[in-house]
Amino acid sequence: MSLVRALHAELLKLKRTLAFRVVFVLPLLIALLQFLVILRTRNYAPGFNLWQTHPTNSFQIWAVFMMPLLIALVTALLNGIEHSDKQWKHLFALPVPRPAVYFAKLVVAQGLILMSTLVLAVFTVIVGIAGTYLRLGLVNAGPVPYVWIAKQAAFVWLASWLIIAIHTWISMRWAGFPIALGAGIGGTFFALFAASASLGKYYPWLLPMNIFVNGRFEMALMLGIGGGIVAAVLGCFEFTRRDVI
Amino acid sequence: MTNNYLIETRGLTRRFGSQLAVDELNLLVPAAGVYGFLGPNGAGKTTAIRMLLGLIRPNAGEVRLFGESLNGNQQLLMRRVGALVEAPSLYPHLTGRENLEVTRRLLGSDRNLIGLALATVKLTKDADRRVREYSLGMRQRLGLALALLNKPDLLILDEPTNGLDPAGIHEMRDLIRRLPEEFGVTVFLSSHLLGEVEQIATHIGIIHEGQLLFQGALVELQSKQQMRLIVGVKQVHEATEFLVNTGWSVQRCVDDLLSVSTKAPDDAMRINKLLVDRGVDVFHLAVSQQSLENIFLNLTNGTGRSE
Numbered sequence: 001m002s003l004v005r006a007l008h009a010e011l012l013k014l015k016r017t018l019a020f021r022v023v024f025v026l027p028l029l030i031a032l033l034q035f036l037v038i039l040r041t042r043n044y045a046p047g048f049n050l051w052q053t054h055p056t057n058s059f060q061i062w063a064v065f066m067m068p069l070l071i072a073l074v075t076a077l078l079n080g081i082e083h084s085d086k087q088w089k090h091l092f093a094l095p096v097p098r099p100a101v102y103f104a105k106l107v108v109a110q111g112l113i114l115m116s117t118l119v120l121a122v123f124t125v126i127v128g129i130a131g132t133y134l135r136l137g138l139v140n141a142g143p144v145p146y147v148w149i150a151k152q153a154a155f156v157w158l159a160s161w162l163i164i165a166i167h168t169w170i171s172m173r174w175a176g177f178p179i180a181l182g183a184g185i186g187g188t189f190f191a192l193f194a195a196s197a198s199l200g201k202y203y204p205w206l207l208p209m210n211i212f213v214n215g216r217f218e219m220a221l222m223l224g225i226g227g228g229i230v231a232a233v234l235g236c237f238e239f240t241r242r243d244v245i
Numbered sequence: 246m247t248n249n250y251l252i253e254t255r256g257l258t259r260r261f262g263s264q265l266a267v268d269e270l271n272l273l274v275p276a277a278g279v280y281g282f283l284g285p286n287g288a289g290k291t292t293a294i295r296m297l298l299g300l301i302r303p304n305a306g307e308v309r310l311f312g313e314s315l316n317g318n319q320q321l322l323m324r325r326v327g328a329l330v331e332a333p334s335l336y337p338h339l340t341g342r343e344n345l346e347v348t349r350r351l352l353g354s355d356r357n358l359i360g361l362a363l364a365t366v367k368l369t370k371d372a373d374r375r376v377r378e379y380s381l382g383m384r385q386r387l388g389l390a391l392a393l394l395n396k397p398d399l400l401i402l403d404e405p406t407n408g409l410d411p412a413g414i415h416e417m418r419d420l421i422r423r424l425p426e427e428f429g430v431t432v433f434l435s436s437h438l439l440g441e442v443e444q445i446a447t448h449i450g451i452i453h454e455g456q457l458l459f460q461g462a463l464v465e466l467q468s469k470q471q472m473r474l475i476v477g478v479k480q481v482h483e484a485t486e487f488l489v490n491t492g493w494s495v496q497r498c499v500d501d502l503l504s505v506s507t508k509a510p511d512d513a514m515r516i517n518k519l520l521v522d523r524g525v526d527v528f529h530l531a532v533s534q535q536s537l538e539n540i541f542l543n544l545t546n547g548t549g550r551s552e
Contacts, residue, residue: 001353009350016338081336090334090391093298095323096351243301 002097006104013081014108022073023116026066031123034058035130044137050128051141055149056212058124063156063208065188067113068163072184074112075167076177078105083175089244098240106168106232113164114157121153152211159207159220161228163187166204169235250312251276251399251431252297257306259292266292268455269306274433274448278425281442282435284452285545290435291331293452294403297433298328310399327397329405333388337377341368341387344376348391362390366420382413389420393428400424402434406441414441421445439541453545469540474505474513476520477529484525491519502529
Protein backbone atom coordinates (compact mmCIF):
# COMPACT_ATOMS: atom_id res chain seq x y z
CA MET A 1 0.00 0.00 0.00
CA SER A 2 2.81 2.40 0.87
CA LEU A 3 4.53 1.34 -2.36
CA VAL A 4 1.46 2.25 -4.40
CA ARG A 5 1.31 5.64 -2.67
CA ALA A 6 5.00 6.20 -3.23
CA LEU A 7 4.62 5.30 -6.92
CA HIS A 8 1.72 7.72 -7.20
CA ALA A 9 3.91 10.45 -5.70
CA GLU A 10 6.82 9.57 -8.00
CA LEU A 11 4.72 10.10 -11.10
CA LEU A 12 3.84 13.63 -10.03
CA LYS A 13 7.50 14.42 -9.41
CA LEU A 14 8.25 13.61 -13.06
CA LYS A 15 5.99 16.39 -14.29
CA ARG A 16 7.90 18.97 -16.38
CA THR A 17 11.10 16.92 -16.28
CA LEU A 18 12.99 15.58 -19.29
CA ALA A 19 12.19 11.97 -18.36
CA PHE A 20 9.48 11.36 -20.93
CA ARG A 21 11.33 13.19 -23.69
CA VAL A 22 14.49 11.16 -23.16
CA VAL A 23 12.44 7.98 -23.24
CA PHE A 24 11.22 9.02 -26.69
CA VAL A 25 14.32 10.62 -28.19
CA LEU A 26 16.92 7.88 -27.67
CA PRO A 27 14.96 5.19 -29.56
CA LEU A 28 14.25 7.78 -32.24
CA LEU A 29 17.99 8.22 -32.80
CA ILE A 30 18.41 4.49 -33.40
CA ALA A 31 15.40 4.43 -35.71
CA LEU A 32 16.86 7.29 -37.78
CA LEU A 33 20.20 5.53 -38.00
CA GLN A 34 18.56 2.29 -39.10
CA PHE A 35 16.46 4.16 -41.62
CA LEU A 36 19.55 5.69 -43.21
CA VAL A 37 21.27 2.30 -43.29
CA ILE A 38 18.33 0.73 -45.11
CA LEU A 39 18.19 3.60 -47.61
CA ARG A 40 21.93 3.69 -48.27
CA THR A 41 22.65 -0.04 -48.58
CA ARG A 42 23.76 -0.50 -52.21
CA ASN A 43 22.37 -3.84 -53.15
CA TYR A 44 20.09 -6.35 -51.55
CA ALA A 45 20.48 -9.95 -52.60
CA PRO A 46 17.39 -11.31 -54.36
CA GLY A 47 14.89 -12.59 -51.81
CA PHE A 48 16.56 -10.72 -48.94
CA ASN A 49 14.24 -10.61 -45.91
CA LEU A 50 14.66 -7.31 -44.09
CA TRP A 51 12.85 -8.60 -40.99
CA GLN A 52 15.54 -11.15 -40.34
CA THR A 53 18.24 -8.53 -39.87
CA HIS A 54 16.79 -5.10 -39.23
CA PRO A 55 14.99 -5.68 -35.85
CA THR A 56 17.98 -7.59 -34.46
CA ASN A 57 20.34 -4.80 -35.47
CA SER A 58 18.09 -2.20 -33.84
CA PHE A 59 17.89 -4.08 -30.57
CA GLN A 60 21.61 -4.84 -30.49
CA ILE A 61 22.62 -1.20 -30.80
CA TRP A 62 20.00 -0.47 -28.17
CA ALA A 63 21.25 -3.18 -25.82
CA VAL A 64 24.91 -2.25 -26.04
CA PHE A 65 24.88 1.54 -26.16
CA MET A 66 21.62 3.39 -25.90
CA MET A 67 19.86 1.50 -23.15
CA PRO A 68 22.77 1.63 -20.65
CA LEU A 69 23.02 5.35 -21.36
CA LEU A 70 19.28 5.78 -20.91
CA ILE A 71 19.39 3.85 -17.63
CA ALA A 72 22.16 6.12 -16.33
CA LEU A 73 20.24 9.23 -17.40
CA VAL A 74 16.85 8.16 -16.08
CA THR A 75 18.07 6.98 -12.67
CA ALA A 76 20.25 10.09 -12.29
CA LEU A 77 17.24 12.24 -13.13
CA LEU A 78 14.86 10.37 -10.81
CA ASN A 79 17.22 10.67 -7.88
CA GLY A 80 18.73 14.01 -8.81
CA ILE A 81 15.39 15.65 -8.00
CA GLU A 82 15.73 14.25 -4.47
CA HIS A 83 19.34 15.33 -4.01
CA SER A 84 18.87 18.90 -5.26
CA ASP A 85 17.06 20.18 -2.19
CA LYS A 86 18.06 17.34 0.16
CA GLN A 87 14.59 15.86 -0.05
CA TRP A 88 15.68 12.65 1.64
CA LYS A 89 15.47 14.30 5.05
CA HIS A 90 11.87 15.26 4.35
CA LEU A 91 10.91 11.92 2.79
CA PHE A 92 12.49 9.83 5.52
CA ALA A 93 10.92 11.85 8.33
CA LEU A 94 7.48 11.00 6.93
CA PRO A 95 5.57 7.97 8.20
CA VAL A 96 6.46 6.09 5.03
CA PRO A 97 8.68 2.99 5.13
CA ARG A 98 12.02 3.80 3.51
CA PRO A 99 11.97 0.63 1.35
CA ALA A 100 8.70 1.87 -0.19
CA VAL A 101 10.48 5.02 -1.34
CA TYR A 102 13.42 2.97 -2.63
CA PHE A 103 11.39 0.47 -4.59
CA ALA A 104 9.11 3.16 -5.99
CA LYS A 105 12.22 4.74 -7.53
CA LEU A 106 13.33 1.39 -8.91
CA VAL A 107 9.94 0.51 -10.36
CA VAL A 108 9.56 3.91 -12.02
CA ALA A 109 13.04 3.56 -13.55
CA GLN A 110 12.13 0.08 -14.83
CA GLY A 111 8.86 1.45 -16.18
CA LEU A 112 10.55 4.25 -18.09
CA ILE A 113 13.14 1.87 -19.58
CA LEU A 114 10.37 -0.53 -20.61
CA MET A 115 8.44 2.32 -22.17
CA SER A 116 11.49 3.41 -24.11
CA THR A 117 12.23 -0.13 -25.30
CA LEU A 118 8.65 -0.45 -26.51
CA VAL A 119 8.96 2.87 -28.32
CA LEU A 120 12.01 1.42 -30.04
CA ALA A 121 10.00 -1.65 -31.03
CA VAL A 122 7.32 0.55 -32.60
CA PHE A 123 9.90 2.66 -34.44
CA THR A 124 11.63 -0.50 -35.66
CA VAL A 125 8.39 -1.71 -37.21
CA ILE A 126 7.68 1.68 -38.80
CA VAL A 127 11.20 1.99 -40.22
CA GLY A 128 11.07 -1.59 -41.55
CA ILE A 129 7.74 -1.04 -43.29
CA ALA A 130 8.92 2.29 -44.71
CA GLY A 131 12.06 0.53 -46.01
CA THR A 132 10.08 -2.13 -47.84
CA TYR A 133 8.13 0.58 -49.63
CA LEU A 134 11.10 2.78 -50.44
CA ARG A 135 13.59 0.13 -51.60
CA LEU A 136 12.65 -2.01 -54.56
CA GLY A 137 15.04 -4.75 -53.47
CA LEU A 138 13.04 -5.36 -50.32
CA VAL A 139 9.71 -6.31 -51.81
CA ASN A 140 10.13 -9.88 -50.58
CA ALA A 141 10.44 -8.92 -46.96
CA GLY A 142 7.32 -10.81 -46.01
CA PRO A 143 4.98 -10.18 -43.08
CA VAL A 144 6.08 -8.08 -40.10
CA PRO A 145 7.09 -10.36 -37.18
CA TYR A 146 5.18 -8.35 -34.58
CA VAL A 147 5.22 -11.01 -31.89
CA TRP A 148 8.92 -11.75 -32.29
CA ILE A 149 9.78 -8.03 -32.04
CA ALA A 150 7.63 -7.59 -28.94
CA LYS A 151 9.29 -10.60 -27.33
CA GLN A 152 12.79 -9.31 -28.02
CA ALA A 153 11.85 -5.96 -26.51
CA ALA A 154 10.63 -7.70 -23.35
CA PHE A 155 13.74 -9.94 -23.12
CA VAL A 156 16.18 -7.06 -23.56
CA TRP A 157 14.34 -5.12 -20.89
CA LEU A 158 14.31 -8.03 -18.42
CA ALA A 159 18.04 -8.62 -18.97
CA SER A 160 18.66 -4.97 -18.05
CA TRP A 161 17.18 -5.24 -14.55
CA LEU A 162 20.60 -5.77 -13.02
CA ILE A 163 21.97 -2.59 -14.63
CA ILE A 164 18.88 -0.67 -13.50
CA ALA A 165 19.28 -1.90 -9.92
CA ILE A 166 22.97 -0.98 -9.85
CA HIS A 167 22.29 2.48 -11.22
CA THR A 168 19.37 3.09 -8.91
CA TRP A 169 21.61 2.42 -5.92
CA ILE A 170 24.51 4.52 -7.26
CA SER A 171 22.37 7.53 -8.08
CA MET A 172 20.58 7.41 -4.73
CA ARG A 173 23.75 6.92 -2.78
CA TRP A 174 25.73 9.73 -4.44
CA ALA A 175 24.37 13.08 -5.46
CA GLY A 176 25.24 14.53 -8.83
CA PHE A 177 25.03 13.61 -12.49
CA PRO A 178 28.79 13.11 -13.01
CA ILE A 179 28.96 10.05 -10.76
CA ALA A 180 25.84 8.45 -12.20
CA LEU A 181 26.84 9.20 -15.75
CA GLY A 182 30.45 8.18 -15.11
CA ALA A 183 29.26 4.81 -13.86
CA GLY A 184 27.13 4.39 -16.97
CA ILE A 185 29.90 5.32 -19.37
CA GLY A 186 32.42 3.22 -17.44
CA GLY A 187 30.08 0.25 -17.41
CA THR A 188 29.47 0.48 -21.14
CA PHE A 189 33.13 1.11 -21.94
CA PHE A 190 34.39 -1.92 -20.02
CA ALA A 191 31.80 -4.02 -21.79
CA LEU A 192 34.04 -3.77 -24.87
CA PHE A 193 36.83 -5.55 -22.97
CA ALA A 194 34.57 -7.86 -21.05
CA ALA A 195 33.14 -9.10 -24.34
CA SER A 196 36.41 -10.86 -25.16
CA ALA A 197 37.06 -12.26 -21.67
CA SER A 198 35.88 -15.74 -20.74
CA LEU A 199 33.78 -14.58 -17.79
CA GLY A 200 32.70 -11.50 -19.72
CA LYS A 201 29.36 -13.03 -20.57
CA TYR A 202 28.30 -12.48 -16.96
CA TYR A 203 29.21 -8.79 -17.06
CA PRO A 204 26.01 -6.85 -16.17
CA TRP A 205 26.31 -4.39 -19.06
CA LEU A 206 26.60 -7.26 -21.56
CA LEU A 207 23.53 -9.16 -20.37
CA PRO A 208 21.01 -7.37 -22.63
CA MET A 209 23.28 -8.01 -25.63
CA ASN A 210 23.66 -11.68 -24.68
CA ILE A 211 19.94 -12.13 -25.36
CA PHE A 212 20.99 -12.23 -29.02
CA VAL A 213 24.04 -14.45 -28.57
CA ASN A 214 23.63 -18.17 -29.20
CA GLY A 215 23.75 -20.24 -26.04
CA ARG A 216 23.63 -17.27 -23.68
CA PHE A 217 19.97 -16.36 -23.89
CA GLU A 218 18.79 -18.19 -20.79
CA MET A 219 21.77 -17.17 -18.68
CA ALA A 220 21.31 -13.53 -19.66
CA LEU A 221 17.63 -13.60 -18.79
CA MET A 222 18.07 -15.40 -15.47
CA LEU A 223 21.03 -13.32 -14.34
CA GLY A 224 19.39 -10.10 -15.50
CA ILE A 225 16.18 -10.72 -13.55
CA GLY A 226 17.66 -12.61 -10.57
CA GLY A 227 20.68 -10.38 -10.24
CA GLY A 228 18.44 -7.35 -10.60
CA ILE A 229 16.23 -8.46 -7.73
CA VAL A 230 19.18 -9.36 -5.48
CA ALA A 231 20.99 -6.09 -6.25
CA ALA A 232 17.80 -4.13 -5.57
CA VAL A 233 17.30 -5.77 -2.19
CA LEU A 234 20.95 -5.25 -1.21
CA GLY A 235 20.88 -1.64 -2.40
CA CYS A 236 17.69 -0.98 -0.48
CA PHE A 237 19.15 -2.61 2.62
CA GLU A 238 22.25 -0.44 2.44
CA PHE A 239 20.55 2.82 1.55
CA THR A 240 17.65 2.72 3.98
CA ARG A 241 20.00 2.05 6.88
CA ARG A 242 22.09 5.09 6.19
CA ASP A 243 22.08 8.18 8.37
CA VAL A 244 20.36 11.05 6.60
CA ILE A 245 22.70 13.95 7.20
CA MET B 246 1.26 7.55 28.16
CA THR B 247 3.34 7.78 31.29
CA ASN B 248 3.82 11.51 31.48
CA ASN B 249 3.00 14.79 29.81
CA TYR B 250 6.20 15.16 27.87
CA LEU B 251 5.83 15.07 24.10
CA ILE B 252 9.56 14.71 23.66
CA GLU B 253 11.77 12.98 26.15
CA THR B 254 15.34 11.93 25.46
CA ARG B 255 17.40 9.87 27.85
CA GLY B 256 21.17 10.01 27.62
CA LEU B 257 20.96 10.68 23.90
CA THR B 258 24.47 10.53 22.46
CA ARG B 259 25.88 10.71 18.98
CA ARG B 260 29.47 10.73 17.80
CA PHE B 261 30.84 11.59 14.36
CA GLY B 262 34.23 9.97 14.26
CA SER B 263 35.99 11.14 17.39
CA GLN B 264 33.80 14.21 17.71
CA LEU B 265 30.99 14.11 20.22
CA ALA B 266 28.12 15.95 18.55
CA VAL B 267 25.45 15.23 21.16
CA ASP B 268 26.48 14.23 24.66
CA GLU B 269 23.98 12.51 26.98
CA LEU B 270 21.15 14.85 26.12
CA ASN B 271 18.10 14.68 28.38
CA LEU B 272 15.39 16.76 26.79
CA LEU B 273 11.99 17.21 28.40
CA VAL B 274 9.52 18.98 26.17
CA PRO B 275 6.11 19.50 27.74
CA ALA B 276 2.89 19.43 25.74
CA ALA B 277 1.50 22.74 24.51
CA GLY B 278 3.46 25.88 23.95
CA VAL B 279 6.69 26.57 22.15
CA TYR B 280 9.97 25.01 23.26
CA GLY B 281 13.02 26.95 22.11
CA PHE B 282 16.09 24.79 21.58
CA LEU B 283 18.96 27.22 21.71
CA GLY B 284 22.61 26.96 21.01
CA PRO B 285 25.36 28.46 18.90
CA ASN B 286 26.01 27.06 15.42
CA GLY B 287 27.62 23.66 15.70
CA ALA B 288 26.31 23.02 19.21
CA GLY B 289 24.58 19.81 18.17
CA LYS B 290 21.05 21.10 17.60
CA THR B 291 20.61 19.70 14.11
CA THR B 292 22.11 16.35 15.08
CA ALA B 293 19.75 16.15 18.05
CA ILE B 294 16.77 17.05 15.87
CA ARG B 295 17.70 14.45 13.27
CA MET B 296 17.74 11.85 16.00
CA LEU B 297 14.31 12.99 17.19
CA LEU B 298 13.04 12.35 13.67
CA GLY B 299 14.80 9.02 13.25
CA LEU B 300 16.93 10.37 10.41
CA ILE B 301 20.13 9.40 12.16
CA ARG B 302 20.62 6.82 14.85
CA PRO B 303 22.04 7.58 18.28
CA ASN B 304 25.15 5.81 19.54
CA ALA B 305 23.52 5.61 22.95
CA GLY B 306 20.36 6.71 24.67
CA GLU B 307 16.75 6.79 23.66
CA VAL B 308 14.21 9.10 22.08
CA ARG B 309 10.66 8.96 23.37
CA LEU B 310 7.85 10.78 21.61
CA PHE B 311 4.35 10.98 23.09
CA GLY B 312 5.59 8.69 25.85
CA GLU B 313 6.66 5.91 23.51
CA SER B 314 10.07 4.85 22.32
CA LEU B 315 10.87 5.95 18.78
CA ASN B 316 12.76 2.73 18.23
CA GLY B 317 10.39 0.36 16.47
CA ASN B 318 7.46 2.77 16.52
CA GLN B 319 8.75 5.28 14.03
CA GLN B 320 6.05 4.83 11.39
CA LEU B 321 3.33 5.19 13.98
CA LEU B 322 4.82 8.12 15.89
CA MET B 323 5.81 10.09 12.80
CA ARG B 324 2.14 10.24 11.81
CA ARG B 325 1.76 12.77 14.63
CA VAL B 326 4.89 14.77 13.84
CA GLY B 327 5.54 17.46 11.25
CA ALA B 328 9.09 18.60 10.58
CA LEU B 329 11.04 21.26 8.80
CA VAL B 330 14.75 20.55 9.04
CA GLU B 331 17.05 23.34 7.93
CA ALA B 332 16.18 24.60 4.44
CA PRO B 333 12.86 23.21 3.20
CA SER B 334 12.99 20.21 0.86
CA LEU B 335 11.08 21.31 -2.20
CA TYR B 336 10.83 20.31 -5.85
CA PRO B 337 11.55 23.56 -7.68
CA HIS B 338 10.06 22.35 -10.98
CA LEU B 339 6.68 21.74 -9.34
CA THR B 340 4.20 24.33 -8.08
CA GLY B 341 3.60 24.94 -4.40
CA ARG B 342 0.38 22.96 -4.58
CA GLU B 343 2.07 20.08 -6.41
CA ASN B 344 4.78 19.97 -3.77
CA LEU B 345 2.14 19.52 -1.12
CA GLU B 346 0.38 16.96 -3.31
CA VAL B 347 3.55 14.83 -3.49
CA THR B 348 3.65 14.59 0.30
CA ARG B 349 -0.11 14.13 0.49
CA ARG B 350 0.08 11.17 -1.88
CA LEU B 351 2.88 9.62 0.18
CA LEU B 352 0.82 9.99 3.34
CA GLY B 353 -2.44 9.00 1.70
CA SER B 354 -4.19 11.84 3.48
CA ASP B 355 -7.24 13.88 2.59
CA ARG B 356 -7.11 16.29 -0.37
CA ASN B 357 -8.71 19.11 1.63
CA LEU B 358 -5.62 19.32 3.81
CA ILE B 359 -3.66 20.95 0.99
CA GLY B 360 -5.95 24.00 0.81
CA LEU B 361 -5.91 24.24 4.57
CA ALA B 362 -2.13 24.13 4.82
CA LEU B 363 -1.78 26.71 2.04
CA ALA B 364 -4.21 29.04 3.78
CA THR B 365 -2.42 28.68 7.10
CA VAL B 366 0.88 29.86 5.64
CA LYS B 367 -0.83 32.39 3.35
CA LEU B 368 0.31 30.87 0.10
CA THR B 369 -3.10 30.25 -1.46
CA LYS B 370 -2.56 33.02 -4.01
CA ASP B 371 0.82 31.72 -5.13
CA ALA B 372 -0.01 28.04 -4.90
CA ASP B 373 0.02 27.46 -8.64
CA ARG B 374 3.33 29.12 -9.33
CA ARG B 375 6.44 27.04 -9.63
CA VAL B 376 8.57 26.94 -6.52
CA ARG B 377 11.53 27.97 -8.69
CA GLU B 378 9.98 31.45 -8.73
CA TYR B 379 9.39 31.61 -4.97
CA SER B 380 11.27 33.96 -2.67
CA LEU B 381 13.20 32.50 0.23
CA GLY B 382 10.42 33.52 2.63
CA MET B 383 7.78 31.82 0.48
CA ARG B 384 9.86 28.67 0.24
CA GLN B 385 10.20 28.63 4.00
CA ARG B 386 6.45 29.06 4.42
CA LEU B 387 5.81 26.24 1.96
CA GLY B 388 8.20 24.11 4.00
CA LEU B 389 6.10 24.91 7.04
CA ALA B 390 2.95 24.00 5.11
CA LEU B 391 4.51 20.62 4.28
CA ALA B 392 5.20 20.09 7.98
CA LEU B 393 1.64 21.09 8.90
CA LEU B 394 -0.03 19.07 6.14
CA ASN B 395 -0.91 16.04 8.20
CA LYS B 396 -2.22 18.08 11.16
CA PRO B 397 0.58 17.07 13.51
CA ASP B 398 0.44 17.21 17.30
CA LEU B 399 4.13 18.03 17.40
CA LEU B 400 5.94 20.34 15.04
CA ILE B 401 9.73 20.17 14.91
CA LEU B 402 11.37 23.17 13.25
CA ASP B 403 15.11 23.51 12.78
CA GLU B 404 16.22 27.14 12.43
CA PRO B 405 13.00 28.16 10.65
CA THR B 406 14.04 31.79 10.22
CA ASN B 407 17.58 31.15 9.04
CA GLY B 408 18.51 33.19 5.99
CA LEU B 409 15.28 35.19 5.91
CA ASP B 410 15.15 38.96 5.63
CA PRO B 411 13.64 40.94 8.53
CA ALA B 412 10.17 40.92 6.94
CA GLY B 413 10.40 37.19 6.38
CA ILE B 414 11.56 36.60 9.94
CA HIS B 415 8.67 38.65 11.26
CA GLU B 416 6.15 36.76 9.15
CA MET B 417 7.52 33.37 10.14
CA ARG B 418 7.60 34.31 13.81
CA ASP B 419 3.98 35.47 13.78
CA LEU B 420 2.98 32.26 12.07
CA ILE B 421 4.76 30.04 14.58
CA ARG B 422 3.38 32.00 17.52
CA ARG B 423 -0.18 31.38 16.31
CA LEU B 424 0.21 27.65 15.84
CA PRO B 425 -0.14 26.34 19.41
CA GLU B 426 -3.27 28.35 20.02
CA GLU B 427 -5.01 27.84 16.69
CA PHE B 428 -4.06 24.25 15.99
CA GLY B 429 -3.23 22.88 19.41
CA VAL B 430 0.18 21.85 18.17
CA THR B 431 3.29 21.83 20.35
CA VAL B 432 6.23 23.50 18.64
CA PHE B 433 9.83 22.44 19.18
CA LEU B 434 12.04 24.98 17.51
CA SER B 435 15.77 25.39 17.30
CA SER B 436 17.67 28.62 16.86
CA HIS B 437 21.05 30.14 17.49
CA LEU B 438 19.47 33.49 18.32
CA LEU B 439 18.03 33.94 21.78
CA GLY B 440 16.30 37.17 20.80
CA GLU B 441 14.45 35.14 18.21
CA VAL B 442 13.24 32.51 20.63
CA GLU B 443 12.67 34.80 23.59
CA GLN B 444 9.69 36.33 21.84
CA ILE B 445 7.79 33.14 21.15
CA ALA B 446 9.03 30.39 23.45
CA THR B 447 7.47 29.32 26.70
CA HIS B 448 10.23 26.85 27.47
CA ILE B 449 13.92 26.95 26.73
CA GLY B 450 16.68 24.42 26.43
CA ILE B 451 20.22 25.63 25.92
CA ILE B 452 22.71 23.31 24.30
CA HIS B 453 26.42 23.88 23.94
CA GLU B 454 29.04 21.46 22.66
CA GLY B 455 26.46 18.71 22.71
CA GLN B 456 25.48 19.22 26.34
CA LEU B 457 22.34 20.73 27.81
CA LEU B 458 23.29 23.72 29.96
CA PHE B 459 19.85 24.85 30.95
CA GLN B 460 16.33 23.58 30.57
CA GLY B 461 13.16 25.04 31.96
CA ALA B 462 10.49 27.68 31.61
CA LEU B 463 11.49 31.00 30.10
CA VAL B 464 10.59 32.78 33.36
CA GLU B 465 13.03 30.55 35.17
CA LEU B 466 15.81 31.67 32.89
CA GLN B 467 14.79 35.26 33.32
CA SER B 468 15.04 34.90 37.10
CA LYS B 469 18.69 34.01 36.63
CA GLN B 470 19.32 37.47 35.35
CA GLN B 471 21.94 39.25 37.40
CA MET B 472 21.54 42.82 38.44
CA ARG B 473 24.26 45.34 38.82
CA LEU B 474 24.19 48.67 40.52
CA ILE B 475 26.25 51.42 38.98
CA VAL B 476 27.28 53.90 41.66
CA GLY B 477 28.98 57.22 41.02
CA VAL B 478 31.00 58.47 44.00
CA LYS B 479 33.49 61.24 44.71
CA GLN B 480 35.67 59.18 47.08
CA VAL B 481 36.31 56.13 44.90
CA HIS B 482 38.93 54.35 46.99
CA GLU B 483 37.20 54.86 50.29
CA ALA B 484 33.85 53.71 48.92
CA THR B 485 35.36 50.61 47.26
CA GLU B 486 37.15 49.53 50.39
CA PHE B 487 34.12 50.13 52.56
CA LEU B 488 31.73 48.20 50.31
CA VAL B 489 34.11 45.27 49.92
CA ASN B 490 34.55 45.14 53.67
CA THR B 491 30.81 45.05 54.20
CA GLY B 492 30.54 42.04 51.87
CA TRP B 493 29.64 43.44 48.43
CA SER B 494 31.32 42.47 45.22
CA VAL B 495 32.62 45.65 43.63
CA GLN B 496 34.30 46.45 40.36
CA ARG B 497 35.58 49.75 39.12
CA CYS B 498 33.94 50.72 35.88
CA VAL B 499 35.41 53.97 34.68
CA ASP B 500 36.82 56.89 36.59
CA ASP B 501 34.48 57.40 39.53
CA LEU B 502 31.84 54.82 38.62
CA LEU B 503 31.63 51.56 40.56
CA SER B 504 29.72 48.45 39.57
CA VAL B 505 28.24 46.45 42.45
CA SER B 506 26.66 43.00 42.08
CA THR B 507 23.21 42.97 43.60
CA LYS B 508 20.40 40.49 44.02
CA ALA B 509 17.29 42.54 44.56
CA PRO B 510 16.22 46.01 43.48
CA ASP B 511 16.10 46.95 47.16
CA ASP B 512 19.87 46.61 47.32
CA ALA B 513 20.17 49.97 45.60
CA MET B 514 18.52 51.72 48.56
CA ARG B 515 20.64 49.82 51.03
CA ILE B 516 23.93 50.61 49.33
CA ASN B 517 23.04 54.23 48.90
CA LYS B 518 22.19 54.55 52.59
CA LEU B 519 25.40 52.79 53.63
CA LEU B 520 27.53 55.10 51.51
CA VAL B 521 25.76 58.29 52.51
CA ASP B 522 25.88 57.36 56.22
CA ARG B 523 29.59 56.77 55.77
CA GLY B 524 29.96 60.27 54.41
CA VAL B 525 30.61 59.29 50.81
CA ASP B 526 29.19 61.67 48.19
CA VAL B 527 26.96 59.73 45.81
CA PHE B 528 26.11 61.51 42.55
CA HIS B 529 24.89 58.65 40.36
CA LEU B 530 22.84 55.53 41.09
CA ALA B 531 21.54 53.21 38.34
CA VAL B 532 20.27 49.64 38.30
CA SER B 533 21.46 47.70 35.28
CA GLN B 534 19.95 44.36 34.40
CA GLN B 535 21.87 41.79 32.41
CA SER B 536 20.00 40.86 29.26
CA LEU B 537 18.98 37.28 28.48
CA GLU B 538 21.31 37.49 25.53
CA ASN B 539 24.18 37.92 27.96
CA ILE B 540 23.04 35.05 30.13
CA PHE B 541 22.97 32.95 27.01
CA LEU B 542 26.43 34.12 25.96
CA ASN B 543 27.78 33.55 29.45
CA LEU B 544 26.38 30.05 29.55
CA THR B 545 27.70 29.15 26.12
CA ASN B 546 31.03 30.95 26.29
CA GLY B 547 31.90 29.73 29.74
CA THR B 548 33.32 33.15 30.44
CA GLY B 549 31.42 36.18 31.63
CA ARG B 550 31.20 39.25 29.50
CA SER B 551 31.47 42.42 31.50
CA GLU B 552 29.03 45.20 30.80
